[in-house]
Every structure is written in structure tokens, then in C-alpha cells.
Amino acid sequence: MTVDEPAITLYRLQACPFCERVVHVLDELDIAYESRFVEPMHSDRNVVKRISGKRTVPAIVDDETGVTMSESANIVDYLRDTYGDGSGAAEGGAA
Amino acid sequence: MVDFDVVDLPDSDHPEAGDTAPDFTRPLVGPEYWEDVALSELTDEGPVLLVFHPMDGAFPATYVWNNLRDHGVVDRVTTVGVSISSPYEHKTLLAERGIEDSVCLYSDPAAGVADGYGIENPLDGMTGVTEHRPAVFLLDEDRTVEYAWVASEWPDFPDYEEVADAVEEHA
Numbered sequence: 001m002t003v004d005e006p007a008i009t010l011y012r013l014q015a016c017p018f019c020e021r022v023v024h025v026l027d028e029l030d031i032a033y034e035s036r037f038v039e040p041m042h043s044d045r046n047v048v049k050r051i052s053g054k055r056t057v058p059a060i061v062d063d064e065t066g067v068t069m070s071e072s073a074n075i076v077d078y079l080r081d082t083y084g085d086g087s088g089a090a091e092g093g094a095a
Numbered sequence: 096m097v098d099f100d101v102v103d104l105p106d107s108d109h110p111e112a113g114d115t116a117p118d119f120t121r122p123l124v125g126p127e128y129w130e131d132v133a134l135s136e137l138t139d140e141g142p143v144l145l146v147f148h149p150m151d152g153a154f155p156a157t158y159v160w161n162n163l164r165d166h167g168v169v170d171r172v173t174t175v176g177v178s179i180s181s182p183y184e185h186k187t188l189l190a191e192r193g194i195e196d197s198v199c200l201y202s203d204p205a206a207g208v209a210d211g212y213g214i215e216n217p218l219d220g221m222t223g224v225t226e227h228r229p230a231v232f233l234l235d236e237d238r239t240v241e242y243a244w245v246a247s248e249w250p251d252f253p254d255y256e257e258v259a260d261a262v263e264e265h266a
Binding site for chain 1: 122127128129130131182186
């Protein structure tokens, strides 16, 4: 198995609806990603805090663009703007 | 050495020294998260000690990890375990055995990896539950087996000195 590592890493909590929402959009846009499952205990999620500054999930790291981001609504907008067909929900404007 | 009855396990068709160990991908549990990792990703970085053990919480799992830890093996080579336990149970085992900084554990609830290695152990009295027969494989960078031990009795434990010597020699 010498598959290239996907650019996007998704930090997620099992069965977290906000995480599933991001997964849904990743799948919809056919974006490869790698899942890292973290602790249910908020206080134990130091890895998420280190990468994003917060302990909330979902959080994504996109090595392609250098973006790290939390909050599912933000992530969904970002994914649609960056990888969608240009008809994303968020106002564009980003180069 | 033992004064209780042990059960002989049937012969197993497991990889021997010189064979290539089957690759597999399963969630690998580390100190902070778990993610799918192929065994070959680990061996690409160097030798790997692959330890199959009974489900977390069973006394053999506790003994095996205490001994590998106390023999200093886990600090000398990349060491990963495999059991049918969930990632949540693996987190507990790593913490309770004090090995979260040196060992990662694969979660293989359906024991599919045991099938590939010829070390399935259907458990008597636990209908529908098959786990991995206790086994230790030392693999080089190409997943070539340098050392192999597979339980022939139940319960059965690796010879930790022998494992330590193998690690000393090959890793």
C-alpha cells in the first residue's frame, strides 16, 4: 500500500453530528482525507488544541493550502469554496 | 513450570522466520488519537515488533505488556500490539501499563488480521468471539520475519528473554 497521504486530516469524534456533517461534504466533493479520532473527554484533546488552538472537533488541517480550521460551518464553507465548483454557499472573494 | 492444565492449541500456519508477514491496515491507537495505519507504513521506517495478545483486560494482556515493558523491549524497537479490543479499551490499557509513550495498539475487533496470520483463536465459552492467538513477530523493513513465536498452548506466554535477544540482534 503506497497510497499518497491525503492532504486533509480530519480530527473527529466518533458519532459527533458536526463531524459527520463535514464528512458528508468531503464525500460529496470527492475529497480524500484521513481521519484521526480523538477522545470524548474535552480536556483530553490536547492534540486538537495544539493544531487549532481549541479543543473542539471537527477540526481540519489542509496541507495543500496550509489552512487549519475548526467549527463545522466554517469548514463546510471553506471546503465548498476551495474544492467545490464555485457555487458554494459562502460569499466568495478569496483568490 | 505450570501446575495447572493447559490446553494444546491446534497447529497454526503462521509466517516463519524468512517469510514476509502479511500487510494490513487497522485503526492504530496512540496517546492522543487513532487513525488507520498500514503495518507497512511502520516497517518502512524500520524494524517493528508485532505483538498479538488476548483482549484488553484479560490477565495475559496485562502480563505480556508488563513483561515487554520491564524487559525494556518496547523502548528499543517500534512496538505495536494487536487485539480485538476497541480503541477506547486500548487507550486504557496503554495508560494502565504505563506504555503510552512507547507502544501503539491496533484495534482488530473482527480478528481479520488473525486470519491473515493463521493465528485465529476461537474462544471456548464465548460464542461468536474469535481473537488472536498470543504471538510475537519481529519484522525488518521489508516485513521479513526475523523472529516468530506463536502460542501452542492456552494460555501461553512468549519467552521475553528470547524476544529481547531477537530485538538486540536484529533491530
